[in-house]
Amino acid sequence: MRAQRLRTGLKGWGGVGAMAFACSLAVLFACLLPVLRSHGTGGETGAGGHGVTRGGQARAAQECAEPEKQTLAPSDADGPTIDEIQNRQGEKRKLIVGVDQNSYRWGYRDPNSGGDAELEGFDIDLAHRIAQDVLGDPDAVQFKAIPTNQREPAIENGRVDMVVRTMTINCARLEKVAFSAPYFRTGxxxxxxxxxxxxxxxxxxxxxxxxxxxxxxxxxxxxxxxxxxxxxxxxxxxxxxxxxxxxxxxxxxxxxxxxxxxxxxxxxxxxxxxxxxxxxxxxxTEYYGVAMKKDADDLVRRVNHVLREWRADESGGWQDSYDAWLKPTMGDDAAKSEPPAPEYLRTS
The missing domain is CATH 3.40.190.10 (Periplasmic binding protein-like II)
Incomplete structure (x- = not known):
């Protein structure tokens, strides 16, 4: 957090005593400065205000290196989070995914597609792929349109199982949610x-x-x-x-x-x-990831397993989705949008 600067005024002082006092203050300030920088001051810990948010972001940035690598190794094993999803009954047995419905070619409704103008796009393809792996049915998805500023709250309060919505992985967000490995590079x-x-x-x-x-x-x-x-x-x-x-x-x-x-x-x-x-x-340079609850380790690992297979799939995988949705707007060269080979630095 940004430390507030201490200011001292010595106007009107004179003689050796004033000089000694000034030196004492300087030494005291030098000793206290690291503490002030580490713990902040009362003005920064109050409720509300933009400074609180920015201070939190700065602190998160100091504690997090290479955020796109702060994820768990892939696994196709089930766990408590996946069990809960799979045990949903009837029409509720679906993966609940927060998406956008207004981002052209990412998550949107094409009014010219006819019928019910179902959601489609690059992110929607990925959501279907995850549903296929977790529930055995690519259409076992309940999409919820989530505004940009409600992505983290929707995950934290359990309104969705995950968000697949052009969501950049960064240190501040890792304080609130867990991310998969990157699935797209942008800036x-x-x-x-x-x-x-x-x-x-x-x-x-x-x-x-x-x-x-x-x-x-x-x-x-x-x-x-x-x-x-x-x-x-x-x-x-x-x-x-x-x-x-x-x-x-x-x-x-x-x-x-x-x-x-x-x-x-x-x-x-x-x-x-x-x-x-x-x-x-x-x-x-930024990377999109799938966001989930911080304690949903089994789901994070499962999504990373899906992403690994999706990127390697030469028929119906990442490249096919890029060609279908993004090539018309971003060009033929998909290499600049491919994320780097994933690294899994998070252990728990």
Missing amino acids: QQLLAPKSSAITGYDGTLAGKKICTAAGSTALSTLEQDREDGRLAADTDLGTTVPNQLDCLVRLQLGEVDAVVTDGALAASQAAQDPTVQLKGDAFT
């Missing part, structure tokens, strides 16, 4: 009108209004960069929305100048609206 990128003078994540954002989803890695990254001086101090980050697609609507209405989100999602939004385009390259 934060800028979306703006083609006619805009914005050229990318650079000085052209000075004085501009940027939209992000509440609770997203885009928002936390921009806030930190603005505080650290990597983003212009007058960049307006005040526009946040529950669902990321709402940012595209704000952009179309002229209420904001740009949107920052994962490049994979931004590419899909650019495909939906030919008047906008990606500006500049991705300025972070």
